[in-house]
Amino acid sequence: GAGVSQSPSNKVTEKGKDVELRCDPISGHTALYWYRQSLGQGLEFLIYFQGNSAPDKSGLPSDRFSAERTGGSVSTLTIQRTQQEDSAVYLCASSHPYGGELFFGEGSRLTVL
Amino acid sequence: GEDVEQSLFLSVREGDSSVINCTYTDSSSTYLYWYKQEPGAGLQLLTYIFSNMDMKQDQRLTVLLNKKDKHLSLRIADTQTGDSAIYFCAVPPTGANNLFFGTGTRLTVIP
Numbered sequence A: 001g002a003g004v005s006q007s008p009s010n011k012v013t014e015k016g017k018d019v020e021l022r023c024d025p026i027s028g029h030t031a032l033y034w035y036r037q038s039l040g041q042g043l044e045f046l047i048y049f050q051g052n053s054a055p056d057k058s059g060l061p062s063d064r065f066s067a068e069r070t071g072g073s074v075s076t077l078t079i080q081r082t083q084q085e086d087s088a089v090y091l092c093a094s095s096h097p098y099g100g101e102l103f104f105g106e107g108s109r110l111t112v113l
Numbered sequence B: 001g002e003d004v005e006q007s008l009f010l011s012v013r014e015g016d017s018s019v020i021n022c023t024y025t026d027s028s029s030t031y032l033y034w035y036k037q038e039p040g041a042g043l044q045l046l047t048y049i050f051s052n053m054d055m056k057q058d059q060r061l062t063v064l065l066n067k068k069d070k071h072l073s074l075r076i077a078d079t080q081t082g083d084s085a086i087y088f089c090a091v092p093p094t095g096a097n098n099l100f101f102g103t104g105t106r107l108t109v110i111p
Helices: none
Strands: A005-007 A010-015 A018-024 A029-038 A042-050 A065-070 A075-078 A089-093 A110-111 B004-006 B008-013 B020-022 B030-035 B044-050 B056-060 B061-066 B070-076 B085-091 B105-110
Touching: A005 A089, A010 A018, A018 A089, A018 A110, A029 A075, A042 A065, A042 A075, A065 A089, A075 A089, B004 B085, B008 B020, B020 B085, B020 B105, B030 B061, B030 B070, B044 B056, B044 B070, B070 B085
Parallel strands: A010 A110, B008 B105
Antiparallel strands: A005 A018, A018 A075, A029 A042, A029 A089, A065 A075, A089 A110, B004 B020, B020 B070, B030 B044, B030 B085, B056 B061, B061 B070, B085 B105
């Protein structure tokens, strides 16, 4: 596709359930980022993938959060045993190797009841 | 870790200038960025400045960088109602290829 695609755009779940959020980056972009946007918190860095290198997971807030990137393309962010404080918009971005402009998807809005 | 701070809110009257400020604690010697997020949309790159510059002008936008004070600002001249959005500064920390974003400044332009 022409841009970064994220799904679902909206997800409502019950506390304690697991959720998966998907990101399809721009073709040819080897770098992929996940951020979380909460009210008043700005954009919180979660994880960064670059090609076949080990991902930078330093931003993941707890071990309930994990992400993988299969075949250097599509990425899935998984949140296990969701809590109400996980409610936020989860943004994915991709870029050419070694930085430069990040292209963002429109985000997945997660609401945990 | 990297800490990037911005004021949360700014209101200006249409036609006035807007100045959005950003302070950071660490930056590599590359580019620093300003992104814009319009209501209900994803972030888009607005402008950027290379770390060896102290000013960059791009039409109505002026970016100022003070590396000594670790301060970045974005000035929007002749602010229009269409400029109403959230503005994020973004800084790459030393030794890393990811980007840390500020808290975002919500700019409201009053007609």
